[in-house]
Amino acid sequence: EIVLTQSPGTLSLSPGERATLSCRASQSVSSSYLAWYQQKPGQAPRLLIYGASSRATGIPDRFSGSGSGTDFTLTISRLEPEDFAVYYCQQYGSSPMTFGQGTKVEIK
Amino acid sequence: QVQLVESGGGLVKPGGSLRLSCAASGFTFSDYYMSWIRQAPGKGLEWVSYISSSGSTIYYADSVKGRFTISRDNAKNSLYLQMNSLRAEDTAVYYCARGKGLYGFDIWGQGTMVTVSS
Numbered sequence: 001e002i003v004l005t006q007s008p009g010t011l012s013l014s015p016g017e018r019a020t021l022s023c024r025a026s027q028s029v030s031s032s033y034l035a036w037y038q039q040k041p042g043q044a045p046r047l048l049i050y051g052a053s054s055r056a057t058g059i060p061d062r063f064s065g066s067g068s069g070t071d072f073t074l075t076i077s078r079l080e081p082e083d084f085a086v087y088y089c090q091q092y093g094s095s096p097m098t099f100g101q102g103t104k105v106e107i108k
Numbered sequence: 109q110v111q112l113v114e115s116g117g118g119l120v121k122p123g124g125s126l127r128l129s130c131a132a133s134g135f136t137f138s139d140y141y142m143s144w145i146r147q148a149p150g151k152g153l154e155w156v157s158y159i160s161s162s163g164s165t166i167y168y169a170d171s172v173k174g175r176f177t178i179s180r181d182n183a184k185n186s187l188y189l190q191m192n193s194l195r196a197e198d199t200a201v202y203y204c205a206r207g208k209g210l211y212g213f214d215i216w217g218q219g220t221m222v223t224v225s226s
Contacts, residue, residue, distance in 0.1 A: 037153075
């Protein structure tokens with residue numbers, strides 16, 4: 001099983017600041033089958049990034065993903081008020097299709 | 109529009125059974141693999157099960173293996189999760205989600221709540 005470890009657990013930032021979220025895998029993620037999701041309270045998760053670096057349909061370009069192998073990063077270049085949420089990474093290249101434990105981005 | 113709608117959640121006693129359904133609309137259901145993902149109250153996301161577009165390949169999380177069964181009916185555009193021998197730790201919101209190739213799980217349902225309690 002591939003274990004995904006996200007850091008930090010909580011990120012306290014102000015609107016307009018840059019957010020950098022990390023996702024580290026216990027073993028190499030197959031063919032970059034790594035996704036990032038955003039979840040707000042009471043809502044289903046929303047796909048932001050797939051294939052480690054491709055933005056999903058309708059996702060603003062302030063969101064970007066990078067990385068390969070075991071180290072992946074989600075960057076939000078300038079935080080908007082609606083970006084404060086919990087973010088999860090997931091590997092979907094092998095079973096079980098594990099999620100990280102999440103990073104909460106909160107308003108400082 | 110493209111949509112997934114879950115149903116079938118509710119309150120069940122430990123050891124009981126429940127069958128969840130996920131109705132798909134607005135896209136060619138048989139082109140997509142599907143998964144069930146759950147979220148316990150106040151906790152993170154946990155992948156539960158996967159089924160390929162044809163139904164020929166199925167995977168389960170160890171936590172549900174032998175108790176849950178995933179299936180699909182492409183003619184009815186529907187996904188199912190039969191849950192037996194339910195435990196308190198199965199209490200969660202259950203989401204269905206679709207995927208295709210490298211594109212990740214791009215559409216999720218709104219979720220259905222399952223509560224296992226005596």
